[in-house]
Amino acid sequence: MTMRVWVTGFLFVGIAAAAESSSSAVTYHKDILPILQKNCQSCHRPGQVAPMSFLSYEGTRPWAKAMKVAVATKKMPPWFADPQFGHFANDRSLKQSDIDTIAKWADSGAPEGNAKDAPPSVKWPANGWTIEPDLIVNGPETAVPAHPKNNVIEWSYVIVPSGITQDTWITSMEIRPSEPSITHHICVFFKPHTDDVKYNEPVWADRERDDNGSAVPSAAGVNGRGIPKSITEGSNGIEGCYVPGQLTQDYRVHGAAKLVKAGSDIVFQIHYTPNGKDLVDRPRLGFTIAKAPPQRVYVSLGMSAPSDAKNFAIPPNTGNWESPTAEATFTQDVELVWMFPHMHVRGKEMTYRLVYPDGKTETVLSVPRYDFNWQLGYDLAKPVKVPKGTRLVVTAHYDNSVNNKFNPDPNRTVYYGDMTWEEMMYPFFSVVVDAGVDARKIIKIDRGKQSDGA
Ligand code: HEC
Incomplete structure (x- = not known):
């Protein structure tokens, strides 16, 4: 957790510097997968409404540019409540820092990174x-x-x-x-x-x-x-x-x-x-x-x-x-x-x-x-x-x-x-x-x- 906060803060200060250092570059396993698990995989996995699955790097990578656009325009994830009123337990809208992370990842060629940085995969219910x-x-x-x-x-x-x-x-x-x-x-x-x-x-x-x-x-x-x-x-x-x-x-x-x-x-x-x-x-x-x-x-x-x-x-x-x-x-x-x-x-x-x-x-x-x-x-x-x-x-x-x-x-x-x-x-x-x-x-x-x- 501390690590992620630090990475985000660092990117905020100097984007060019982040791209140079491999340990702080935004990668699929370290930075993108946690966002996908929390906000996207409920629909973007086999058998659900979304036409493509974001469970793996191979499945996600071709969508990097489209993801950047979809999250910047708030087309994805779908969420329509005016944030001024009420707080919702099922609010799946992204924080601005997550939107920035996805943009950065797409802009830097959507690198995979090290699988060792990945969070455990989510156990989705069967069938x-x-x-x-x-x-x-x-x-x-x-x-x-x-x-x-x-x-x-x-x-x-x-x-x-x-x-x-x-x-x-x-x-x-x-x-x-x-x-x-x-x-x-x-x-x-x-x-x-x-x-x-x-x-x-x-x-x-x-x-x-x-x-x-x-x-x-x-x-x-x-x-x-x-x-x-x-x-x-x-x-x-x-x-x-x-x-x-x-x-x-x-x-x-x-x-x-x-x-x-x-x-x-x-x-x-x-x-x-x-x-x-x-x-x-x-x-x-x-x-x-x-x-x-x-x-x-x-x-x-x-x-x-x-x-x-x-x-x-x-x-x-x-x-x-x-x-x-x-x-x-x-x-x-x-x-x-x-x-x-x-x-x-x-x-x-x-x-x-x-x-x-x-x-x-x-x-x-x-x-x-x-x-x-x-x-x-x-x-x-x-x-x-x-x-x-x-x-x-x-x-x-x-x-x-x-x-x-x-x-x-x-x-x-x-x-x-x-x-x-x-x-x-x-x-x-x-x-x-x-x-x-x-x-x-x-x-x-x-x-x-x-x-x-x-
Ligand atoms: C509630 C279900 C749901 C969630 C949650 C969701 N999506 Fe989607 N997504 C869809 C469906 C259904 C489509 C295809 C139809 C459409 O484009 O509206 C789609 C389409 C897309 C597309 C293609 C957009 C385009 O313009 O063609 C992208 C990219 C995408 N989603 C990214 C994401 C990302 C990134 C997240 C999480 C941050 C996310 N989605 C969360 C259901 C969802």
Whole structure:
């Protein structure tokens, strides 16, 4: 550690001198690998989202120049929280000194150095998992056709048995589609078993859509999706999701766990976006399990801004449309631990604010450059203590102009809807509470709608 600090300081004083001395030159094994292990290999290794692996010198070296650019422009590693607000346990953004080290290494010919200087390699979980699951549940198989009508496959719900036969406290969850390239999202619910349950039978509702695949705007909003409420009845709402950029949630960070009751069934809410190839997705759901019941319980919550066509209609060619807010009041003391903004391709910005009972306001998360391809969850390093009566107010802006490179059509009014070319305003968040608190009574929605999944 002392060594690294000294090397960085030395480079700062005299770059030319450093290049001359072989012992202080920036090398792969000594300086670059520690950065890759901490900030890059989670994605840049076989079986993960990144197209190339940074586990070895041979694999990394050809990317040296591209790495310098990617880290200088902050394209890599993907991280979108405004550093002014909140500190996050999963913050993988680089320190300026790391950015400088990568630049120096690339500029000096990306030398390998001595393998003896390398830190021990990281033991990544087997088979591509990010957590090391104690229990794996196979999700439903879905055949996704290459070219369905209007490229639309409606969301569907499929129930599978959990195989869990006794009350089980889970401490982390990971959802892994086998075909991430077509997976818009997969969310799961835990549902008490009922005798009439039909396993592995997808349930969906076809919506009336125009030739571009956009749903005819409805006064009821997206909540009139037409899915029978019974599908998720008895559940506590969405317990976790896979979306591009986000696969795990780890409650261990907060010393908390979540209960899956004996005999629960698992409802998969699945949404695929076809990409021109016939594919079959076989998602898997992994859990780590607590040895003893926890003191504190992790509760996943979510809400939506009003979604009816009167309140939510983004005019054509507008660069900064403000959505109606989503607002809720906490009905008891909680600790806020995690936030996760969800919008679609016109999503531009989302901000979470707490308004305390004494009127004081605190911004707890600001994501000024939202990117649909990197929907990240933000794990607060220090939970925010939220007294009963505090309100959570979430605001968002949308870019429906030509300046948004992901915008498929700036010339149309965009309504709330399920498809990526329609929009959503859906802030998720998690709290930790004492064991025994009723998860369904933690918030009262003041504006918008609570996530019930259907
Ligand atoms: C959360 C996952 C993730 C992390 C963490 C991550 N990358 Fe990437 N990286 C990707 C993916 C996916 C791509 C390919 C798609 C893209 O370019 O966005 C990529 C592409 C790149 C590219 C090619 C960029 C280009 O413009 O073609 C470079 C270079 C790179 N990453 C370097 C890094 C470095 C260095 C780190 C760590 C400091 C890092 N990445 C961390 C997922 C990640």
